[in-house]
Amino acid sequence: MPYTLQIGKVRCHILNDGLHPVDGGGFFGVVPRLLWQRVIEPNADNMIPSDTRSLLIETDAGLILVDTGNGDKLGAKERQRMGFTGRTERLIGDLRKVGYTPEDVNLVILTHLHGDHVGGATRWATADHTPGPLIATFPNARYLAQRIDLAEASFPNERTNATFHAENWQLLLANRQLEVVDGPQRITPTVRTDIAPGHTAALQMVWIEDQGESLLFLTDACNWAAHMNRLAWVPAFDIFPITSIETKRRIRQEAFERNTLLVFQHDAQVVTGRLVSGDRGPEVKPDITEAAWVDSTV
Numbered sequence: 677m678p679y680t681l682q683i684g685k686v687r688c689h690i691l692n693d694g695l696h697p698v699d700g701g702g703f704f705g706v707v708p709r710l711l712w713q714r715v716i717e718p719n720a721d722n723m724i725p726s727d728t729r730s731l732l733i734e735t736d737a738g739l740i741l742v743d744t745g746n747g748d749k750l751g752a753k754e755r756q757r758m759g760f761t762g763r764t765e766r767l768i769g770d771l772r773k774v775g776y777t778p779e780d781v782n783l784v785i786l787t788h789l790h791g792d793h794v795g796g797a798t799r800w801a802t803a804d805h806t807p808g809p810l811i812a813t814f815p816n817a818r819y820l821a822q823r824i825d826l827a828e829a830s831f832p833n834e835r836t837n838a839t840f841h842a843e844n845w846q847l848l849l850a851n852r853q854l855e856v857v858d859g860p861q862r863i864t865p866t867v868r869t870d871i872a873p874g875h876t877a878a879l880q881m882v883w884i885e886d887q888g889e890s891l892l893f894l895t896d897a898c899n900w901a902a903h904m905n906r907l908a909w910v911p912a913f914d915i916f917p918i919t920s921i922e923t924k925r926r927i928r929q930e931a932f933e934r935n936t937l938l939v940f941q942h943d944a945q946v947v948t949g950r951l952v953s954g955d956r957g958p959e960v961k962p963d964i965t966e967a968a969w970v971d972s973t974v
């Protein structure tokens with residue numbers, strides 16, 4: 677279900693590519709399960725639900741989409757594992773619900789190139805979504821990725837191999853739709869990116885700032901609100917965990933001072949929140965929440 681928000685004069689929408697089960701140990705790393713299960717109860721297989729949210733921003737310079745979810749190139753086995761029954765009614769369905777089509781998108785910001793963020797950047801051209809020629813899901817859009825993340829994704833190692841799939845971006849590079857950039861970018865007067873290393877070397881978050889209000893799309897710099905409340909809680913997915921802690925320390929202070937609206941991409945309970953003073957420092961006061969779902973049959 678999409679959520680529409682207003683930051684100053686900028687209207688934006690939180691879209692969702694779907695909820696799917698992920699091993700709780702992936703999200704909570706070395707944190708003992710006895711502690712993290714107080715935040716989210718895992719099922720019998722230790723799986724917890726994970727959302728895959730995107731942000732759609734309406735600007736004077738056009739329509740900006742941040743991340744593309746898992747997309748529709750997954751095979752039948754993969755789709756079943758992730759609990760995806762509908763093919764295109766996830767992110768694209770949410771996009772239509774707020775009044776747009778893939779053709780309307782002018783810019784796609786890829787926060788990084790993991791499969792759950794960039795899988796929807798391209799799709800099979802076949803009518804039944806079976807493997808065939810690839811096309812850009814957003815045919816009129818320019819796509820943006822960080823050079824260091826593209827390098828990391830292009831030459832994966834044994835650990836990172838499973839999440840980097842060249843079919844998600846190779847075509848966009850070949851047809852010059854993918855612009856490779858270095859460092860933080862000013863996109864429009866109200867939208868900019870911010871480098872947040874830790875999860876990957878050059879993860880890019882997105883800020884919206886207008887009329888004294890601000891929104892921060894955290895991407896995987898902070899998956900769940902619980903990761904913001906406890907800086908030492910770092911997902912096992914992060915390739916530079918100590919850097920992740922320092923990145924969160926910086927973000928938390930800045931967002932607290934500015935009363936920024938935080939958007940959590942994977943948190944199955946807290947969609948948005950703001951930081952307020954707590955016993956251990958700033959902590960998230962949830963704004964939009966969702967009832968988490970755990971598929972006990974997974």
Ligand SMILES: [Zn+2]
Binds near residue numbers: 790792793896942
């Ligand atoms: Zn992710």
